Amino acid sequence: MSGKIKMIGLDLDGTLLTDKKELTERSKEVIAKALRQGIIVLVATGRPWTGVPEELRNFPGMRYALTSNGARVVDTYTGRVIEEHLLSPELAKKSLEICGKYDTLQEVYFDGQGYAEADKMAHVEKYHKNPNMWEYMKATRIPENDLAGLVERKNRGLDKTQALFADMEERGRAWAELEEIKGLELVGSLKYNIEINAAGVNKGTGLISLGKILGIKREEIMACGDGDNDAVMLREVGLGVAMANAEEQVKAAADYITLSNEEDGVAGAIEKFALEGGKGVC
Known part of the structure; x- marks a missing residue:
């Protein structure tokens, strides 16, 4: 430097x-x-x-x-x-579909705002391993009953999707599936999550x-x-x-x-x- x-x-x-x-x-x-x-x-x-x-x-x-x-x-x-x-709505829905096969709390971010699955948010401690994140999630996310439906209704690009996994073996299987989809950028900053952006982001x-x-x-x-x-x-x-x-x-x-x-x-x-x-x- x-x-x-x-x-x-x-x-x-x-x-x-x-x-x-x-x-x-x-x-x-x-x-x-x-x-x-x-x-x-x-x-x-x-x-x-x-x-x-x-x-x-x-x-x-x-x-x-x-x-x-x-x-x-x-x-x-x-x-x-x-x-x-932005991540295309088509890729966002595909990622939600894949992660939705597993025991996850999923989120989508539109215009700087996070939306999370309402039923899973009621049990955030099952998915967020860090207790210091529980109140943060509840205070900053808008509960949504149908994330795929939300993506469908908005029908435009979004910032990111994220899935928090209750089981790490399931996370590994979901990661392998997502890697097969072209156009995605995957990271896991929390070790128990998968963050999904558009490729190259x-x-x-x-x-x-x-x-x-x-x-x-x-x-x-x-x-x-x-x-x-x-x-x-x-x-x-x-x-x-x-x-x-x-x-x-x-x-x-x-x-x-x-x-x-x-x-x-x-x-x-x-x-x-x-x-x-x-x-x-x-």
């Missing part, structure tokens, strides 16, 4: 947020300092826009957001969609593309992440930072490994590599 960091993309779960899904005071302070120094800081998440914590959606100076693994990049000041790379290409729009070179972009959907991002950018709690393949893709999400690893990495005069502990 050479040159000054001008843009920083931050994964949320397992990266910027603690295990309790909280943004620490130190993280807030460091992000605010980076923004004051003219660095573009944005979330780069698999979550839909409405699933991003409100304090980050409204964080002073944070103008852009990359959501749904790069399917939707928005200007948070104006609400304008800068880029979108990932956080890395999204960050690089936004950088080009803003006149920022690849080597001037830094990103932090921990999960399967972050590996490509860390390889694509100029400086890829993995969390200490990251999966091994993510660490292998990184240029640097910082402290864990429970130890303000993101803040330390920003101080070390991006802030003027900063050499944070990370």
